[in-house]
Amino acid sequence: MSIKVLVSATLRTFTGRNASFLLDSKSVKGVLASLIEEYPDFAKALYDENDFLRSFINIYVNDVNIKQLQNLETRLKDGDTVLLLPAIAGGAPVESVIPQERRKEAKLDDTEIERFSKHLMLREIGVKGQKNIKAAKVLICGLGALGSVLAEYLAAAGVGTIGIVDFDVVNLQNLQNQILYGRRDLKRPKVMSAKDKIKGINQSINVETYNTKLEADNIKEIIADYDIVADATDNYKARYLINDACVLLGKPDVFGAIYQFEGQVSVFDSQHGPCYRCAFPAPPPSGLVPTCSEGGSISSLAGIIGSIQATEVLKLITGGGDVLIGEAFVFDAWNLTSSKVKIAKNDACPLCGLSPSITEVEDFDYEEFCGLKQDENEITVEGIAASVLAERISKGDRMTIVDVREPHERAINRFPNAIVIPIGQLARRQKELDPTIDTIFVCREGKRSVLAINTLREAGYTGPMYNLKGGIEAAKDVILPHEGAWL
Template identity: 45%
Template sequence: MSIGRPASELPELSNEEILRYSRHLIIPEVGVEGQRRLKAARVLLVGAGGLGSPNALYLAAAGVGTLGIVEADVVDVTNLQRQVLHGTKDVGRKKLESARERIRDVNPHVKVIAHDAWLTSENALEILSGYDLVVDGTDNFATRYLVNDACVLLGKPNVYGSIFRFEGQSTVFCTADGPCYRCLYPEPPPPGMVPSCAEGGVLGILPGLVGLVQATEAVKLITGVGEPLVGRLLLVDALGMQFRTVKLRKDPRCPACGTREIQALIDYQQFCGIRGDETEQAADGVPSITAGELDARRRRGEDFDLIDVREPHEWEIGRIEGARLAPLSTFAEALRTFDSARDLVLYCKSGARSARAVRQLQEAGFRRVWNLEGGILRWSEEIDPSVPRY
């Protein structure tokens, strides 16, 4: 069963479009009607990053008539390893601008609707209501729950994908008979429990793998061909190059689509325990020191221990001179080697992990401990640019 308009209301294809999509038209399962359905379709991409990039490129190339994109970020050089929708010339530019330009080059027949905003409880229903289905390319739990609940309320299929390091997953949520995201994850994990891609990393090719699965599912839903990933979660292991699926069932007790079906959107930042960014949460109430203050103490020759709590592979990228490595993953073992009578300054990449390490030291009775605000990134930006940013 396909989504969207009835066959009698589908737009016609021009001769130019017939030529462009000829390899689709000669597939019996797609044919002219399937291509007309693609032309009539309105798909919303939430995010123009790692997952949004392959989705935008291939859905545009396939002939999806209208692509909406929700994105408020700008292109950063660290995006280019995986966000192939953007190029080096786009660094510092709005992602929406570079995305629109690239999509226009891929297929000028596609209409791009830019939503220059972060998706929130206030705007989600209004934005999503104008589309046939949603492709979720977000990288945080608050927006995933928001997209899910909005799709449940509006009855829109949610083509889900997520990635981390070498692993990914994808499925189709929020169909009439299938489960939703909350059937799988009723509640979010505690803040900081699951590292973000910025902290844990991601193989740059992996968003291409998972994003193309999402794009394929979107095309199948639009044209009505094949068996969509409804009630099945596809798990991708890029290291072993293995793909497997596990069954998902609609949970009758689901707080979103079950017997207590959700009636309105909530505050998803609060629901996920988010009061700001991850660094602000972790550092809340932790004694801190700025990069400038640390630099001044070093210049004065003050005696203190500088502790790097990142992992060994991050240490190899670059470090602050004079630091000692004590990874947070094995911090309990290193803790007994610290001298509580000395001043200790801890740092990580951005300040989140080192804040947690400071708390461990405080719980162990240490009082002369500080967390470097903004971590090694802030140190590189403000004090020593020779230290690589990553």
């Protein structure tokens, strides 16, 4: 008779780093006894002083918790699998993540004692906690809406070293919810404006700027020097890349996301709980779910979610408090409701599970994983530049322009001479298109129109189709000014 026993990562320090065993036992209790026989120290981890199984450990037989079976007396049969998993209690109190030697070096001068007096008054932070904050090195990935809030509050709190990564420049749309920037920052690199703002709050903060895009070949070098990474990016590729690098380098990843009226925060720390891949094994297919820039979001939401992210960062720095490890905080601003949901560590996780297959970010194809790569067998969608389309419109070329945006988006600006067919109705309404002439599809950013073309192809439409490159955003200056269509 053979029973497969799997030991979760956090318990493996007691089993000589071994993740799985084949044992011959008739009950769960017998399995534990065999393990203890081989690894006597494991007894202390498994049982308390009254010989009760410690409550932070869950044991599953073929995915069923033994609490729903006969507890330790649960009988086993040949081929059964027993899994030892520490409970993801959520709200796990953690020790400060700042290394001891750096904490000791930090000193507060008189000005700092005055400046941070409201922190010093808090028993949970105090002088010791403020020194930890001064010694801390936090990297903010993405300087959009959430990154703005993180940068301002972490600077105000006195974080000693703040790293900021973004490759973008400030544009007018950013000013709706990216509170780091003002009118004067337009067209400036975000990292430069952010650095000025942080220095304006506290000149003694060491600000490291990375005016670059995070990629598999630079991320490890960038995050290596930081204690905590805050993910404030806006795309799936960056999210998986940051998560993976954090797991591989053993850094906590403080995650925040906003979309329309909803926000999420979680702390992914694979040493104490699940990672982002445990929670979301794969991203949604490209183009199916709009990003925040396509779907929009209410201005003040970033303030709420970014502030919670900043608070989680400060809790990790000072140690103590209930940290959102193994949980996600979900907030709905429109209905003013919130909830905390549990996220379990996934033993089959390819990154932090029992037998990981991802061991280097360089070896993983993030573009392909996130559906950003052109499939070689897929027929490419042909794009048309806004200037070319403008010329064809002015020459009076025969063609059909189809606007696939939603009604409330068209209320912002009409696209001249376009017929309106939302994506969901395209296949059904393809008879309205003339397959003998060109059809140009337009949407806000040129992503949904690609989806529209692929949808029609699948539905059997054979006429020539083109995608307006960059969407209406790119055509604004070329086509729309003559129309006076902007509100």
